[in-house]
Amino acid sequence: MPLTSGPQRPAPPEPEHEHRTEHDMLGDIDVPAHAYYGAHTARAVVNFPLTGETLAARPHLIGALAAVKHAAARANAEVGALDPALASAIEDACAEIRAGALREQFVVDLIQGGAGTSTNMNANEVIANRALELLGRQRGEYAVLHPLDHVNLGQSTNDVYPTAVKLALDAHLAELLGALAGLRAAFAAKAAEFADVLKIGRTQLQDAVPMTLGQEFGAFAATLAGDEQRLSEARLLLHELNLGGTAIGTGLNARPGYRERAMEHLRRLTGIPTLVSSPDLVEATQDVGVFVQLSGVLKRTAVKLSKICNDLRLLSSGPQAGLGEIALPARQAGSSIMPGKVNPVIPEAVNQIAFEVIGNDVTVTLAAEGGQLQLNAFEPVIYRSLSAGLAHLAAGIGVLTEHCVRGITAHRRRLADTVAASTGLVTALGPALGYETACAIALEAHHTGRPALDLVRERALLTEAELRDLTSPASLTGLPAV
DSSP states (O other): OOSOOSOOOOOOOOOTTOEEEEEETTEEEEEETTOSOOHHHHHHHHHOOOSSOBGGGOHHHHHHHHHHHHHHHHHHHHTTSSOHHHHHHHHHHHHHHHTTTTGGGOOSBSSOSTTTHHHHHHHHHHHHHHHHHHTTOOTTOTTTSOIIIIITTTOOHHHHHHHHHHHHHHHHHHHHHHHHHHHHHHHHHHHHHTTTOEEEEEETTEEEEEEEHHHHHHHHHHHHHHHHHHHHHHHHHTTEEOTTOTTTSSOTTOOTTHHHHHHHHHHHHHTOTTOEEOSOHHHHHHOOHHHHHHHHHHHHHHHHHHHHHHHHHHHTOOSSSSOOOEEOOOOSOOOSSSTTOOOOHHHHHHHHHHHHHHHHHHHHHHHHHTOBTTBOTTHHHHHHHHHHHHHHHHHHHHHHHHHTGGGOEEOHHHHHHHHHHOTTHHHHHHHHHOHHHHHHHHHHHHHHOOOHHHHHHHTTOSOHHHHHHHTSHHHHHOOOOO
């Protein structure tokens, strides 16, 4: 079951100059009358005008927060800590939010001080005020249903926020894995299409030995399959949660049985059967190793994907003065001054996303290292970095698949001519000619521009039958003879 689904509730118009007054530990503060959020959120909006990206930009996180609060309310009702009527209202409010409602009410900046407290409070206040409406009450009537005493009952930011972050990242990962599977399939289809196209492979950008274009594209598919596996392994690590640990993992203020019931309900609500409670909640509350692991695997994927994009740009370069072995689909005019120029804009865009992911890995590393004692205060920037990388990679891969890879064509004649003229063929003759003789043939072919096979024929170094056997596609590429 996805964390979020359905349409987003449109934001109600804000009446001019209409406010309600709320109170928190710092005193009174005015909140817009239409707002579902409350005092803490209003202060956080003032305190953290940092990135311009609010929680509303991350629907997976909003859905995850609502799922956690939903599970907590049900568990608290079952252990006798929360009135069933209040629990039911909270659950209904959470269900609406998970379906996409009130997203515009999540107004706190993604980066914030307080280890995610403002995010947790934004969720508590929105859920509380919507639950109050469902009970026939006015927003702000917290004596009836309170953001902290009821919505946040048995919880702390320090177990709610990392739990929600892990659930949100799991949803992002599902999208990325789907995109990778689509790209892998597209490369595999091209590998089959180009299975009979001989070309010269290259090492250090110099001619090496023959291969097929199908083998080259098959390698792209294989490397993506490896990344899918590594990402799936990292994804499972996200399923160990510290929910129920409250402030530092000791479970203070949570009723006996709450932790187990909350986990059970969370598994059902999210549809993730592998969610488990950490065996050591104190360790789990302070540890962010799973995010470091995920970031490293994500960087690996980005690096390898960027290398593939580099290869596509090189193979399509020119087309007249470059390698020109393949043609990428033309997506737009490439120059404001050079008529007819078409650039490899799709691979270039994916390269840039990869650079972003690589840089984000440094941010995650520093934020993880900066944790102190029983809590890491920097999980907001960890989440922002990881969620951006996952979302951007998934989007970039989708574009690369649809607008580039599926439309790639091969310049078959050019590739055939290159193979025929290349000194790379001489490597295949080495065992029969001996290294010194093969080297002499290769050098002469290089200096004179004459095909190496013609020189072998002139000197009668091999019979025609031997040449055919040694230079057959099967012998050159290691593929079975057809």
